[in-house]
Amino acid sequence: MNPIVEIEKVSKQYRLGDVGTGTLSHDLNRWWHTIRGKEDPYLEVGDVNDRSVQGNSEYVWALKDISFNVNPGEIVGVIGKNGAGKSTLLKLLSRVTAPTTGTITAYGRIASLLEVGTGFHPELTGKENVYLNGAIMGMTKSEITDKFDEIVEFAGCARYIDTPVKRYSSGMYVRLAFAVAAHLEPEILVVDEVLAVGDAEFQKKAIGKMKEVSQDQGRTVLFVSHNMGTIKQICNRCVVLEKGQVKFDGDVVEAINLYNRKDIAEGEANKMSISIPLEKNNYPDEVIFKQCTLMEGNHVASDEVSDINEVSVVIKGEIIKPNRNLIVFVSLFDEYNNLISVNDVFENSNITPEDLVPGEFTLTAKLPVDEFLPRNYRINISSVIHYQGWALKEDEINFDFRFIKTNFSHPVYSESNFPMTGKSKPGYLNTSFNWELVYEKN
Amino acid sequence: MSNNYKLVIKPKTSLFDFSIKEVWSYRDLLLLFVRRDFIAVYKQTILGPLWFFIQPILTTLMFMVVFGGIGKMSTDGMPQAAFYLAGIVSWNYFADVLKATSETFVQNANIFGKVYFPRIISPLSIVISKLITFGVQLFLFLLVFSYYLFFTDSSIQPNWYLLLLPVLIFLTGGMSFGLGLLITALTTKYRDFRFLIAFAIQLAMYATPVIYPSSMIEGKMKIFITANPMSAIIETFRYAFLGVGNFSWGGLLYSFIVMILFIIIGVLSFNKVEKSFMDTV
Numbered sequence: 179m180n181p182i183v184e185i186e187k188v189s190k191q192y193r194l195g196d197v198g199t200g201t202l203s204h205d206l207n208r209w210w211h212t213i214r215g216k217e218d219p220y221l222e223v224g225d226v227n228d229r230s231v232q233g234n235s236e237y238v239w240a241l242k243d244i245s246f247n248v249n250p251g252e253i254v255g256v257i258g259k260n261g262a263g264k265s266t267l268l269k270l271l272s273r274v275t276a277p278t279t280g281t282i283t284a285y286g287r288i289a290s291l292l293e294v295g296t297g298f299h300p301e302l303t304g305k306e307n308v309y310l311n312g313a314i315m316g317m318t319k320s321e322i323t324d325k326f327d328e329i330v331e332f333a334g335c336a337r338y339i340d341t342p343v344k345r346y347s348s349g350m351y352v353r354l355a356f357a358v359a360a361h362l363e364p365e366i367l368v369v370d371e372v373l374a375v376g377d378a379e380f381q382k383k384a385i386g387k388m389k390e391v392s393q394d395q396g397r398t399v400l401f402v403s404h405n406m407g408t409i410k411q412i413c414n415r416c417v418v419l420e421k422g423q424v425k426f427d428g429d430v431v432e433a434i435n436l437y438n439r440k441d442i443a444e445g446e447a448n449k450m451s452i453s454i455p456l457e458k459n460n461y462p463d464e465v466i467f468k469q470c471t472l473m474e475g476n477h478v479a480s481d482e483v484s485d486i487n488e489v490s491v492v493i494k495g496e497i498i499k500p501n502r503n504l505i506v507f508v509s510l511f512d513e514y515n516n517l518i519s520v521n522d523v524f525e526n527s528n529i530t531p532e533d534l535v536p537g538e539f540t541l542t543a544k545l546p547v548d549e550f551l552p553r554n555y556r557i558n559i560s561s562v563i564h565y566q567g568w569a570l571k572e573d574e575i576n577f578d579f580r581f582i583k584t585n586f587s588h589p590v591y592s593e594s595n596f597p598m599t600g601k602s603k604p605g606y607l608n609t610s611f612n613w614e615l616v617y618e619k620n
Numbered sequence: 621m622s623n624n625y626k627l628v629i630k631p632k633t634s635l636f637d638f639s640i641k642e643v644w645s646y647r648d649l650l651l652l653f654v655r656r657d658f659i660a661v662y663k664q665t666i667l668g669p670l671w672f673f674i675q676p677i678l679t680t681l682m683f684m685v686v687f688g689g690i691g692k693m694s695t696d697g698m699p700q701a702a703f704y705l706a707g708i709v710s711w712n713y714f715a716d717v718l719k720a721t722s723e724t725f726v727q728n729a730n731i732f733g734k735v736y737f738p739r740i741i742s743p744l745s746i747v748i749s750k751l752i753t754f755g756v757q758l759f760l761f762l763l764v765f766s767y768y769l770f771f772t773d774s775s776i777q778p779n780w781y782l783l784l785l786p787v788l789i790f791l792t793g794g795m796s797f798g799l800g801l802l803i804t805a806l807t808t809k810y811r812d813f814r815f816l817i818a819f820a821i822q823l824a825m826y827a828t829p830v831i832y833p834s835s836m837i838e839g840k841m842k843i844f845i846t847a848n849p850m851s852a853i854i855e856t857f858r859y860a861f862l863g864v865g866n867f868s869w870g871g872l873l874y875s876f877i878v879m880i881l882f883i884i885i886g887v888l889s890f891n892k893v894e895k896s897f898m899d900t901v
Contacts (some may be wrong), residue, residue, distance in 0.1 A: 192899060205809075273736035274894040282629040297736040298658055301663040310656055313649035314735055335842070365625070428884060 180285070181247035182398050183271075183366060188280030190266050190422075192243040242422045243280070245527040250365075253392045253399040254428065255413035257406070259435050264370075264402045268292060271400065273369050285424040286365025286398070289315055291356075293370070300344035302352055304335060307343050313357045325361045331359035332383070351382055360387045367391060372400045388412055406434045406484055407552075407582040431486055435475060460569055465504060467495040469568050470559050472577045483581040485547040491558060491577075493541040501530040503564035508543055510606075513554035518606045549608045550581045643738050653745035658752055672756040676712065680704045687831045696833040697775060697866040699768045700796060703862065704759075707830035709761045710788070710857045713754040714796045714850055715821050720746040721800025722817050725808045725897050732897070739894040740887070743801055747793050754789070765861060777863025784860060784872075786852050791875050798882030805889035808897045829854055834866050846871070849878035 193204075241263045248254050256264050260287040270282060272290030297314040299309045308329055322329075330336050333354040335346075343351055369388070389412055391397050403409055409416060409430065416433035418426040424438050459466045471494075472479045475487030483489050491508055506523040521543065523529055557577040561570035583615050662668045679699055687693045688700040695703035721743040725732070728742050768774045807813045828850045829837075834856075837845050845851050852871030859867040 269733075270629060272734075274733055275897075275899055277629065277631050279631055282626040284629070286625055286627075288627065290735060292734045297731045299660055301660045306656070306659070310652045313646075313652045314731065314737060316646075317648075319648040319652075408887060609747065 180321060181283050183248040183400075184281075184283045185244055185246050185248075186281050188241060188267075188270060188277045188282060188285070188391060189239055190263075190275075191237050191278040192240050193237055200518045211435070239422050241270075241277075244419075244422070244424055246417060246424060246427055248366075248398055248400065250398055251396045252415055253388070253390055253401060253413045254500050255409040255416040255433070256402045256419060257409060257416060257417035257433060258401060258425075259437075261421075263422040264419055265292075266422075267368050267419070268368050268400070268402055271366075284366055287316065288366045288368060289359075289362045289364035290368040291359045291370065292368070296355075298343055298351070298355060301342055303342055304330075304339040308354070308358055311355065312362075315359065315362055316364070317362065321363075329354075329357045329361050332360060332387075345424065349380075356380075356384055360384070360391075365397055367397060367399045369399060387414055390529040405582075406437070410434060410484070410486060434484075434486065435477065460567065460571070461563060462498070462556070464499045464501050464563065465495060465497055465569055466562070467493065467561065469494045470575045472557065472579065477581075479577075479579065482582055483579045485550070489545040489547055491543045491545070491557060491559060493543075494539070495541075496538045497534050497536050498533045500531075500536065501563055502534075503566070504531070504534065504561065504569065505564065506541060506559070506561045506570070509558040509560065511556040513556070515556070518555075547581075550583070551606060551608050552581055552583045553606070554578070554580050555606075577619050639738075640885075643740060643744075646737055646741050649737060650741050650745050650748070653741065654749045654752070657745065657749035664799050669756065672753055673760050676705060676708050676757050676760060679708050683708070683831055684877075687777050688816065694830050694836050696858075696862075698858075698862050699772070699774050699776075701764055702768050702776065703833075703858070704772075704831065705764055706861060707854055709754065710755045711787070711825055711828060711830045711850070712757060712790065713750060714792045715825070716750045717747055717793060717796035718800045718803075719817070720750065720796055722803035722807065723814070724800070724804040725893070726804070726811075726814065729817055740801075740890065741799060742861050743804070743890075746800075747797050750789055750792065752787070761861075775863070776861070778861050781856065781860035781861055781867065784856060787872070788857055791872075791879050792850070794879040795875070795882050798884070799884035800892040801886030802882070805886075805893040808893055813883065824848075824850075828839060829865075833858075833864065835864075849875040860892060 203207070233474065240377065244267065256267065258264050268290065269292070270277050271284075271288060272292060273288070274290075274292070297311055299310065302310065305326075309319065309322050313319065331340055333350075333356070335350050336356055338350065340344060343354070346354070367388075385408065388401070389398060392399050399412075401409070401413060413430050416426075416430045417424060418433050418437055426433050469492075471492045472483070473488075473490050473492050474480075474483055479489065493506065508521045509517060510519045510521075511517055521540065523543075524531060555578075557579070559570065559575040560568065563569050661669055665671065667674065682702040684700045688704070689697065697826050706842070707835065724743050724746075728739075765776070765778075769778070803813055803817055803846060807817075825831075827844060828848055834842075834845050834851060834855055851877045852868070855865045856867050856872060859865040
C-alpha cells in the first residue's frame with residue numbers, strides 16, 4: 179500500500195527572542211547572501227530545541243529532519259511533551275506555515291482541526307457561521323447545504339441555529355464548531371486536542387466520529403493529544419516526538435510507556451515523588467525500608483496511571499531481626515484526603531508474619547485497576563511495629579496520581595477522565611457487589 | 621476520493637507561484653467573507669446600514685463649513701454639497717480598501733494561524749465588500765446630485781463620460797488593493813508601517829483633489845497633484861457627473877499603469893510573505 183502522506187526530512191527553524199532591530203540586520207545579511215547566490219547564513223546555526231537549557235543560538239530547530247509515512251486509513255497519534263514539536267508538525271501539515279527544509283507530500287486533501295470554530299464570528303448566527311466556517315475549511319456552499327441538517331443534529335443545537343453565536347454557551351459553541359469540522363470530507367484529517375472540550379456525552383460522540391471517519395470511510399487521521407487514554411482508544415499507531423525529532427514510531431502502548439517513562443527520566447515529574455528512596459529509618463535494628471515505588475508495567479509510573487499495564491506498589495527493604503509485630507500497609511485516599519481503603523500486608527494476602535526472615539526483600543502489591551475510577555487518588559505507604567511505633571511514618575510516602583481508564587464502558591457514564599468537565603461515575607471505587615434478584619411468587 | 625490529487629508542501633516556492641484556479645475554487649468563501657463583513661459591521665446598531673449614509677453626510681457638512689464657508693475655497697462653481705460629496709465618495713472607496721487590506725495579516729492572524737486557504741481571498745473580499753459600501757454611498761450622491769440637477773438651476777452638466785464610471789471604480793479598487801497588499805506584506809514583520817498608513821491615508825487626501833478642484837492648483841504644486849494617480853480618477857468622476865474639472869485620457873492612462881504596477885508588486889510581495897508570515901506576525 180502506498181503511503182498517503184510522506185514526510186521527508188522536514189525541518190522548521192524559528193528565531194528566538196524579539197523581532198526588533200536585530201531582525202533587520204539579519205534580514206539584510208540574509209538578503210545580501212541571497213543576491214550573491216549563497217546559502218542562507220542562518221540555516222547553518224540553530225540549536226536542538228530543548229527549552230529548559232539556555233541555548234547559544236538565536237535560532238532553534240522546532241523540528242529537525244522529521245521523516246515518517248502515514249498509510250491510508252491509519253489513525254496516527256503524535257505525542258510528546260510540550261515543545262517537542264507536535265504543534266509545529268501539525269502547522270506544517272495544515273499549511274499554516276511552510277517548512278524551512280524538507281518536503282511533505284500528501285495524496286489527498288488535508289483538513290486541519292487545530293482549533294474548532296476558526297473564523298466563527300460572534301455577531302453572526304449559528305447558521306451563518308456554519309457556512310462561513312465550512313467554507314474556511316475548504317467546503318463549497320453546496321456541500322455545506324447538503325450536510326447542514328446533519329451538522330445541526332450532531333451539534334444538538336437546532337433551537338439556537340438562528341441566534342448569534344455570541345449568545346451561545348461555550349459548550350454549545352464548541353459543539354457546533356466541532357460538528358462542522360466533523361462533517362468535512364478530506365482524505366486526511368489533522369486534529370489537535372480539540373476533543374478536550376464539551377461534556378462527556380459530546381466527547382464520546384466526537385471520539386466515535388473520529389473512529390467512524392477512519393474505519394468506515396477509510397480516511398487518515400493524525401491526532402495530537404496529551405490524553406493518553408484517548409490516544410490508546412482511537413489510534414492504531416503512535417509517533418513520539420522529542421526535542422523536534424522522532425523518538426519512536428510504532429505500537430501505541432509501547433509509545434505511551436516510552437512517553438511516560440521519559441517524563442520521569444527528565445525529572446518532569448520529580449515533584450510527584452513516585453519513586454522514593456529512604457535514608458533514615460526509625461528501627462534500623464529490626465527493619466530497614468530502602469525504596470518505595472509506584473510501578474506501571476515494568477517501569478516507574480508517572481503522575482498519570484492508566485489501566486493499560488499492571489499497576490503496583492513496590493517496597494524494597496531488609497529485615498534485620500524478624501519481629502512478629504511488624505505490619506506494612508497501603509492506604510488509598512481521594513483527592514480531598516478522605517481515606518477510602520486500607521490494605522494490610524498480612525490481612526489481605528497469604529503472607530504471614532512467619533514469612534519474615536532476615537534478608538533483603540521486595541514486597542509488591544498489585545492494584546486492582548478494574549476497581550479504580552477515572553479520578554485523582556493518593557496512595558500512602560506506612561509501616562508500624564505494634565506497641566513500639568512507626569517503622570515507616572504515616573506522612574512520609576505518598577504517591578499522587580490520576581487514574582486513567584482506557585476501556586470503561588458504562589450505560590450511563592462515559593469514559594470521560596477526571597478532571598474534564600463532565601460526568602464520570604460518582605464514587606471512588608468501581609467495586610462489584612453480588613446482586614441477586616428474586617421475585618415473590620403468588 | 622480523488623486519487624490523483626497530490627499536494628506538496630515545500631519550503632520556499634517561486635515568487636510567481638500564484639494559482640488563479642485555486643482562488644476560484646474558494647469563491648464561495650470569498651462571497652461568505654463579503655457577507656460577513658457587510659452584515660457584521662452594523663449588527664446590534666439601531667441605525668444599521670444608515671451609518672453608511674451618515675458618515676459621508678457629516679463629512680460633507682463639515683467640509684462645507686470649514687473649507688467652503690470659512691476657507692472660501694473654490695468648488696469650480698458647483699454646489700458645495702455635490703462637489704464635496706463626489707470627492708468624498710470616491711476617495712472613501714480608495715481609503716477604506718487601502719486601510720482594510722493593509723491590515724490583512726495582522727487582523728486575520730488568528731484565522732490564518734489555524735487553517736489554510738488562499739490568503740488573497742481576504743483582501744479580495746475587502747475590495748468587494750467595500751464596493752457595496754461605495755454603491756450605497758454612490759446612491760446617496762445620486763440623490764443629492766439629482767436634487768441639484770432637477771430642482772435647482774445650477775450649472776451641473778452630466779455627460780457621456782459617465783460611461784467611464786465602471787473603469788474608475790476598477791482603477792480605484794485595483795490601486796488600493798495592490799498598495800494594500802504591499803503594505804500588509806511589509807507590516808507582518810515590521811509593524812512600523814501600520815502606524816504610518818493610518819495618517820498617510822489622511823494626509824494623502826489633502827494631496828488629492830477631494831476638497832478642492834485641481835484647477836485651483838498652479839505652478840510647482842501642480843506636478844505633485846498630477847503625479848498622484850488618484851487625482852485623475854477623482855477629477856474624471858466629477859467631470860462625468862458635474863461637467864467641471866480637468867479630464868484627460870493621458871491622466872487616466874497614467875492611473876491605469878500605476879494600478880497595474882501596484883497590483884504586480886503587491887501580489888508578489890504578498891505571495892512571498894503569506895507562506896511563512898505566521899512565524900513573524
